[in-house]
Amino acid sequence: MKTAFQNLLYPKLDFLKGKKLLLATSGGIDSMVLVDLLLKENFEIAIAHCNFQLRGIESFEDQKFIENFAQKNNIPVFITQFDTKAFAEDYKLSTQVAARELRYNWFYELLETENFDYILTAHHADDNLETFLINLSRGTGIEGLTGIPQQNEKIIRPLLAFSRNEIEAYANENQIEWREDSSNASDKYLRNKVRHHIVPLLKDLNPGFLSAFQKTQDYLQQTQGMAEDAAIMVYQQVAQEANDEIHFNLKKLKKLSNYHSYLYQWLSEFGFSAWKDIYALADSQSGKQVFSPEFRLVKNRDFLILSPLKNLKETSEFLINENTTDVNFPIKLSFSKVDSVIETSNKTIFTDVDKLKFPLILRRWNEGDVFEPFGMDGKSKKVSKFFKDEKFSLAEKEKTWLLCSGNKIIWIVGKRADERFKVSETTKNILQIALS
Template sequence: MLSKLKTHLANNLSFLQGKKLLLAVSGGLDSMVLTHLFQKLDTTFGIAHCNFQLREAESFGDQEFVQTYADANKIPFYLTLFDTQSYANDYKLSTQVAARELRYHWFYELLATEGYDFVLTAHHADDNLETFLINLSRGTGLEGLTGIPKQNEQIIRPLLIFSREDIESYAKENNIQWREDSSNASDKYLRNKIRHHLVPLFKELNPNFLASFQKTQTYLQEAQLLVEDATDMVFQQIATEKEDGIYFDLHKLLQLDNYNSYLFQWLKEFGFTAWEDIYDLVTAQSGKYVVSEEFRLLKDRDFLILSSLEEFDHQEFWIQENENQLDFPIKLRLSDESHIKNPADKCIFVDKEKLKFPLKIRKWQEGDYFYPSGMHGKKKVSKFFKDEKFSLIDKENTWLLCSDDQIVWIVNHRADQRYLATEFTQHILKIEVHK
């Protein structure tokens, strides 16, 4: 097993050579074998142990066992205790998901604070098979069938090429001690039911089932790479990335027979879950949208627009009286002028004496009104947007320049008649948008 691991590391994980490694060690069979193997490889590593406090005295027994081993072998040891059940209750997670989130968050903290390059876990081929069957039973796409990756950013799983039987044999041959997790014997969890009942049946039907599965999974992983390549190529033809988001051209999208599959591939990383609603957006009316925790997908005429929810809707920006420019969130230049030149959408000339500084830049709010230049009387900003056929994204990208919270200018669109300079104005101020 050691020889096979050396070959695997040299051929597939050579970047680990000379790196500072952190081993995730629970005290169970798999992680103790991982530790023993890397001691044989004469590598620099530390041990990280999580006490999830889910099995009372047994959890602290695991902690003491791993810490004693680390001390006896002069291996740097890192320990954390989690109130896993409270975390699961607070965030409405299963205990297993809560433990995984806590564990990996802590691992990345250790990488950053202790100078380690990678975390190594002891996942093996049987774990991979069980994950495949869990995903299959719940319903999943191709990606869910490709199994546990040997590398996920700085998390490395070097034992995926070995079976549970390989690991057990190595432990016996090398007299390795480990702790048994009593929860592994229970059928409370789906993974244990699959491990205890389903996998043995497959292996009884085909003694080489695990090897056959690994071969099949290799084919699935290759197919997934083809999907990713095709998805990237089509993305370049359909999508345009702009400052305010990604625009998907619906005319081009609808020419694809399986456009739903492409949308799934493009959007899955943005936290969306309501896939049927997303597919319906393609033929929905303009203004309809679907949101995830951080993003929104909007139907706007001929496009689907993906944008961040981190908007400036409730933020305000100020221009003091002695300032002649604003660089964020838009670029404005202010200058005193002796006479009125040709005004345009991106430029207005106002009576400086009518302004009350500081001027404010903000987004529109329900109930806002102004006195549009060239018209008599006031008008609601929402009505102005409607008459000018503003889309939802247009409205959200529009800024208002205000004096004492009265609108001076719907920037780039229409000034307020009350503030415009006239031939009788003594102090003319030019306000201009710069790209």
Template sequence: MHQKFKKHIADNFPFLEGKKLLIAISGGLDSVVLTHIFSTLNVAEASLAHCNFQLRGNESDLDEQFVVNLGEKLNLKVYQTTFNTKKYSKENKLSTQIAARELRYNWFQKLVKKHSFDFVLTAHHADDNLETFLINLTRGTGLEGLTGIPAINKNIVRPLLVFSREEIKQFATENNINWREDASNAETKYVRNKIRHEVIPKLKELNPNLLNSFEKTSLFLQESQQIIDDSIEDIKAKVVSKDFSTALEVTKIDIEKIQQLSNPKVYLYQLLKAYNFTEWNDVENLLSAQSGKQVFSKTHRLLKNRDFLLVTEISSFEENQVFYIEENQTKITNPIQLKLEKVSEKVDTKNNVIFVDKDLLKFPLTVRKWQNGDYLYPSGMNGKKKLSKYFKDEKLSLLEKENTWLLCSSDNKIIWVLNKRQDNRFLVTTNTQNIIKITHK
């Protein structure tokens, strides 16, 4: 297996050579074998990362100590952490397995960022791949759920996917490699274990070459998925556009063009799946809904606005948050970027630049979202106008209104509806002595 693995790495993962690698290790057979093999290849700098999920009492602590000892034996640095997995599972309404997965992968990425690792290696193998396929099949899934575990997913690399559990165990036995046995792996109360111990053995009785057959099937499905992905890219170029006119990046989907396709719901799924939407009937219903109707995922919002569906990331800012600019401050970068500078004269302006009379300002200035009751004296017009009326006259969408920022004086008078309209009360005149140029980047 060692020579086969060495050739496998050279042929399929040449980009690992000379890189800084983080190997995820539980102390079990698969991750320990992966660690031993990489420690002898000398193709890259490797460190170990171990999570103690506190799910098996003293056994979890013994796993951790085993990994620490192995790191010392192989002269590999070990990063270790402890999680209260049951608490996290309960607070986030997740199964124990999903909670543990979130915790460990989030931690891996923190280590990558902090210590500049190039890749994280995990020890998933061919049997894991088959189990995942069967789990997804029983739960109901699209084609993607049947294509198996990817060997490379961004900075996560799985070099053992072509090897069976039997091959890995044989390698460990022949090379006198010790590992920790997790007794919970023998229990069948978990879906994966039930499939591992009860379903797959029966399938292997029907087909002793099950893993080889599955590998071929998985490859065919991946190739089919690639055809779909290529087709979706062509469709996306025709029906999807980007809008950067608000503080948020907006993805726009042309409703009329989507409805002309053979199966709008399927195409919407392919176009929107990356945004974590799950209620696909509700998503499809937006096509014929009134403007203003919306659907939410955990991370994004999908809004019907006239002839388009608008996708935006859910903002982390609270609607009532206020940000301050002191008198001698020259810029802010949060929540938006504003630059303030003294100038000697007013020149032609663009939508993202205004000139104001500094002597009319009351500091600290504030940056905030609009509120009911706000009004301004729009430049170029006589009198004042409620901001809600101004938005209506300008035909701003709900999304545009929600992402409009105001620059205000400390007495709450609006100086500028950013990138839209300046207030008359702060305009530069022939009597102005001190001019401030304000630029929104």
């Protein structure tokens, strides 16, 4: 295995030489073999060990084993302890998910504070197979079947090409000491059920199953690459990015027989999971929407609009005093006294100062808001009706600000001024307000 490891290491992982490496080390056979291989290749390594306090005294014996090993071999070591059960209960997570989140958060913290270049884990080919089967049992897209990547940004998995049998043989031949996790014998966890019952059956059916599986994963990864390339090309044809939104043209998208697949490819990275609801949006009425934790997808006529979830119900009011010349938050406005009216636009209005009541108020629109649109001779109109006539999307409505004098609207900012504050022949003081 050492020769095979060297053959793998130098073509594919040669960039690790001279880097500062942090090894996630449980004390089990896999991580101790990885430590041994890297020490023999003279890599600069440190050990990171998590005590999850899930197995009583055994967890602390694992910790002591790692501490003694690191001291004996003069390896820098980082140890932390987690109350994993309490964390899982607080955040309503399974124990395994909680442990994963805790350890990787800590690993990345060490990466930052101790200036490590990479985190190395001892995942191997059998781990990859188990992950594939678990994802398959839950229902997944192709990315769930391509397995554990050998490199994921700063995380490297040097043993991914080796089987559990190869690792055990190497450990025995080189008299490597390790700790056996008693929980590995239990069928309490899904991964252990797969490991103890399903994988042995598959290997019994085909002794070369693991090797065949690795070839299949290579094919799947190539297929995923082609799918990603196709998704990029189609995205360029049907999507348009504007500010912090993405607009998907449904007329173009629905001409594709498999447009659901493209939506999945584009939207999964934004945390969406309600795929039936998303696919139904294409044929739903305007205004229907689907949410992920941080984003929203809304149907607006012939488009699906993706936008980040900011504070959609923002009620904050911002006061603008009489002598203010510039406002930089939440939007940029400038105020200046002028002698005459020059060309107006949606971005610039001119008002009669003597008609204004200070401080002015900058706020979001509310249902029931009414204004008198400039040029309509005093006829009132609901702001919501104005939005409808102008064919505003839901996202555009939510981003619109109103500039008010008391309870009266001066300006739907950037859209339409109010007739009541316009400059007339009797106006003595003119205030120019501009949106930048």
